Amino acid sequence: MMFRQLFDQTSGTYSYLLASRAGGEALIIDPVLEKVDRYLQLVKELDLKLVKAVDTHLHADHITGLGALRDRTHCITVMGEQTKADVVSMRLDDGDKLTIEGLALDVVYTPGHTDDSYSFVLPDRVFTGDTLLIRGTGRTDFQNGDPRQQYESIFGRLLKLPDATLVYPAHDYKGDTVSTIGEERAYNPRLQVKSVDEYVDLMNNLKLPNPKMMDVAVPANMKVGLAQEEIARRGWTLSAGQTLALLGQPDIALIDLRERSERERHGTIPGSLHVPYPTLQESIRSGGMLHGLAKSTSKRLLFYCAFGERSAMAVQAAQDAGLTTACHIGGGLHAWKKASGPLAR
């Protein structure tokens, strides 16, 4: 595995770049906006293809790099199911896998610092976000934080991992870079409590000032969705309702860009083809399946995904590849469900 821990001094944030091999797919956890150039330079130097940018939770102390990385690499933005961010390409839930080529991280819902906090687990390490820090824990006094939930997330989930598991948090302000589950259980002062009530008391009496960036970072991080006005203005967006009226007609080809796990959990629009977003480029270039389909028939390519972000990027890519009939369902399957569109399982 290729692994890099990157640091933003201003906010004390750690970001993590992971890949299974040089030349392969990469993902980044908790990227910081100001460091995006640095990440992309490193991705290039290591000969990687960034395919996912993930936030462990909605950050209050820095602006996320998710939107900028998506705009510059067309990668998928990922957060938890509960996030208040306007649009992320993909939302994960407890028990899901966060996957790229050659790597699958277990997705563990660990609320408490915020109600959208997740941890990501590999066999030898865990990315804990702000749930568990080195000799500390993330504050629980804003963004629907809850010390009781955090106690459960730490004691009931994270500390159940093997003692040797490496702990990589989203922040450190003292210069520590990595710890282990066993070390934190033994020496983290916040974890030396005898009961959940003692932990709640401790967390409710920290009297911390608000993060300096909070009033800027939280609203900015809630607005990370792709700008889609231009795609709509060009007539490349169909609403879920418009699509419903076209369903079953022979002149459209519905193309589902989501991953298999999303299809299994949420269902699919009946009669759609499956072309996972990471394979799109291959499929729309000359000789590819979608290229052939668009050129040999009069069918309109109608892309969809979970929330309309991958499909908007796909429309642009298909149009750029000369497939001028390409369009997408605005708002994706989320909008389709709201319009009471039928689903196949």
Ligand SMILES: [Fe+2]
């Ligand atoms: Fe945080």
